[in-house]
Amino acid sequence: MPIISIKDILEAKYRIANVVHHTPLVRSESLSSMAGVELFLKAENFQKTGSFKIRGACNKIFAIPREEGAKGIITASSGNHGQAVAYACRIFGYEATVIMPEGGSPAKAASIEAYGAKLIYCGTTSEERIGLAKKICRERGLTFIPPYDDPFVMAGQGTTGIEIIEDIDEVAAVLVPTGGCGLISGIATAIKEQKTGIAVFGVEPEGSNSTSMSFRAGKRTALDRIETVADGIKTTIPGELTFPLVQRYVDDMFTVTDDDILHAQFLILERCKMLAEPTGAVSVAAVLSGVLPEKFRGKKIVAVVSGGNMAIPQLADYLKKFCQSRH
DSSP: OOOOOOHHHHEEEEHHHSOOOOEEEEOOOHHHHHTTSSEEEEGGSSGGGBBBBHHHHHHHHHHOHHHHTTTOOOEOOOSSSHHHHHHHHHHHHHEEEEOOOTOOOOOHHHHHHTTOEEEEEESSSSSHHHHHHHHHHHTTOEEESSSSSSSHHHHHHHHHHHHHHHHHOOOOEEEEOOSHHHHHHHHEEEEEEEETEEEEEEEEEETTTTTHHHHHHSOOOOOOOOOOGGGOOOOOOOOOTHHHHHHHHHOOOEEOOOOHHHHHHHHHHHOOOOOOOHHHHHHHHHHHHHOOOOGGSSEEEEEEEEEEOHHHHHHHHHHHHHHTTTT
């Protein structure tokens, strides 16, 4: 039996309805023309806290007995999940601690602290952060909120897929940024258990492609090193709970280069007037780079823009480098 089903996702949709936004599908004429498809962007960068992560965090925290939550919450995050947990904890009056990577996004760190959470820095990969968070959890009797490998978190993220199906007819494929696989496992479950004819594809950076490797190998496979501008999906191995759903429901995995990602980020900003962080742009990067099979040409394609949290100085630096590379 799968760890979650459409029933869990529909329950999550009801549970978090008063907190999260039903984000729009933004059609881009210019990007559609470039890609040779009818492209819609699922704008989770417009979501509360700036990314899809609020869906899973709220679904998990809302389901915790109050006496447990009152003892304190801890999580590990590159930033977006941490913001979501901090926001949800503020609603309930819970104390929150977030383990972030050393050298992590200053914008994400500032937002986490603004929501009232305590920050601790550790390592550079999600596994390092999760290990420390679980250690502190045991020592202090806190409740750990996983960034992706949890049924409630996965079901919450799956509500993104419910909205896509509600808002667009005859969609041929959905592309999803992929790291620990919390988002894609939820979206794929939501879509495939309702509309089996819709293809679901995961997208990763070439320098952080643990899910692609695992998908090809037929088992969870770890990376030795990670190097990518997409800080939100620096994951050395897909989740233990999430990966079986990827195997069950995802049609294929694609990879894109960092140049592809920055190009997509630039075009989303220039043509759609939307800010996507590099992680959020990987799905659009895949569509623009031409990895979709020919049978999808001219069809309705949804690219999930998973988040838009980025420090302005870093954005300016990336855009400057990208513009220089074009001349």
